[in-house]
Amino acid sequence: MEELGGGVDQVRGGAEERRMKMKVMVAIDESDGSFYALNWALDNLFNVMTSTSTIGTSTNENEGMLFLVHVEPIFHNYVYPIGPSGAAFYPASVVVDSVKKGQQERSAALLSRALQICKDKQIKAESVILNGDPREMICQAAEQMQVDLLIMGSRGLGKLQRAFLGSVSDYCAHHAKAPILIVKPPDEHHKKHS
Amino acid sequence: MATSKDESSEKAQPQPVMVVAIDESDHSAYALRWTLDHFFTAGNDSVFKLVLVHARPSATSSVGLAGPGAAEVLPIVDSDLRKIAARVADSAKQLCIKKSVNNVIVEVVEGDPRNVLCDTVDKYHASILVVGSHGYGAIKRAVLGSVSDYCAHHAHCSVMIVKKPKTKH
Numbered sequence: 001m002e003e004l005g006g007g008v009d010q011v012r013g014g015a016e017e018r019r020m021k022m023k024v025m026v027a028i029d030e031s032d033g034s035f036y037a038l039n040w041a042l043d044n045l046f047n048v049m050t051s052t053s054t055i056g057t058s059t060n061e062n063e064g065m066l067f068l069v070h071v072e073p074i075f076h077n078y079v080y081p082i083g084p085s086g087a088a089f090y091p092a093s094v095v096v097d098s099v100k101k102g103q104q105e106r107s108a109a110l111l112s113r114a115l116q117i118c119k120d121k122q123i124k125a126e127s128v129i130l131n132g133d134p135r136e137m138i139c140q141a142a143e144q145m146q147v148d149l150l151i152m153g154s155r156g157l158g159k160l161q162r163a164f165l166g167s168v169s170d171y172c173a174h175h176a177k178a179p180i181l182i183v184k185p186p187d188e189h190h191k192k193h194s
Numbered sequence: 195m196a197t198s199k200d201e202s203s204e205k206a207q208p209q210p211v212m213v214v215a216i217d218e219s220d221h222s223a224y225a226l227r228w229t230l231d232h233f234f235t236a237g238n239d240s241v242f243k244l245v246l247v248h249a250r251p252s253a254t255s256s257v258g259l260a261g262p263g264a265a266e267v268l269p270i271v272d273s274d275l276r277k278i279a280a281r282v283a284d285s286a287k288q289l290c291i292k293k294s295v296n297n298v299i300v301e302v303v304e305g306d307p308r309n310v311l312c313d314t315v316d317k318y319h320a321s322i323l324v325v326g327s328h329g330y331g332a333i334k335r336a337v338l339g340s341v342s343d344y345c346a347h348h349a350h351c352s353v354m355i356v357k358k359p360k361t362k363h
Contacts, residue, residue: 181352181353
């Protein structure tokens with residue numbers, strides 16, 4: 001490598017470039033937990049990436065890249081009637097279409113809200129909408145995009161918010177290949193029985 | 195909520211603390227290296243204050259059943275464990291210095307890793323806890339127990355689990 005011959009300045013310059021362009025993916029859904037995670041990540045992590053623009057030639061734009069991913073669960077194209085017949089039948093395509101459209105509108109609204117948050121903090125972000133089972137799709141997306149860090153909220157089931165992770169974040173913590181950061185909701189009860 | 199000394203930075207808040215768990219395994223060394231590469235840039239004051247914590251198993255828990263010779267074995271085991279812990283802490287500190295992160299606190303605490311990590315988080319009011327992961331499957335996890343799993347559920351701060359990528363075979 002050419003760094004061996006250089007002086008201190010050159011090594012430092014090399015180290016500056018070596019600083020990772022960290023690709024971060026944040027999983028978004030309707031829960032507050034994921035928006036809290038997004039805000040937390042923007043506040044705490046992106047400081048790291050933007051605070052070093054004092055040296056020399058680096059431009060002001062941050063080098064990190066943020067991906068927002070939202071997974072829509074697949075709408076099953078059949079419904080089970082509660083009546084006596086008990087057999088599944090296919091609903092009219094009008095119903096299917098309108099449900100799908102409703103879902104898409106909801107996802108778009110969610111992501112635009114999230115993108116707005118990123119824009120307010122001046123962080124570049126891209127959004128992705130996927131269909132399928134949230135657990136698998138998030139892990140797959142993280143792997144395909146080769147993200148450096150996956151950030152999730154932890155919804156927690158029931159009142160014991162600290163003791164349980166939501167099942168999606170739990171699944172991803174075990175199965176995602178990338179490092180994963182789970183952001184806990186703020187402490188509501190200060191006295192926690194442990 | 196004051197942590198260590200305030201850095202005179204633009205923000206008026208105290209410096210957020212990042213706790214990284216280390217042990218003898220490669221996985222935690224990888225986690226530490228990854229964290230240093232991504233969060234602590236060389237050559238300038240980093241945003242986070244770094245605390246490394248190593249949970250040293252206590253001698254009594256390692257020896258297991260108390261047999262007739264346990265009393266003599268314990269001091270030897272204890273000093274051995276101390277040496278191992280010192281070596282782990284030292285190599286971690288060297289790694290930090292190599293990446294030019296100075297001002298690192300290294301703690302070696304005796305006890306069960308799960309509790310030690312959660313207590314350290316509380317003590318320093320950390321904002322992030324970083325743990326490696328052995329990548330156990332479901333069965334091993336149930337039998338051996340998973341520290342990273344426990345911490346993800348019980349720590350009072352955000353938890354980052356860094357996995358060492360498996361080499362594809």
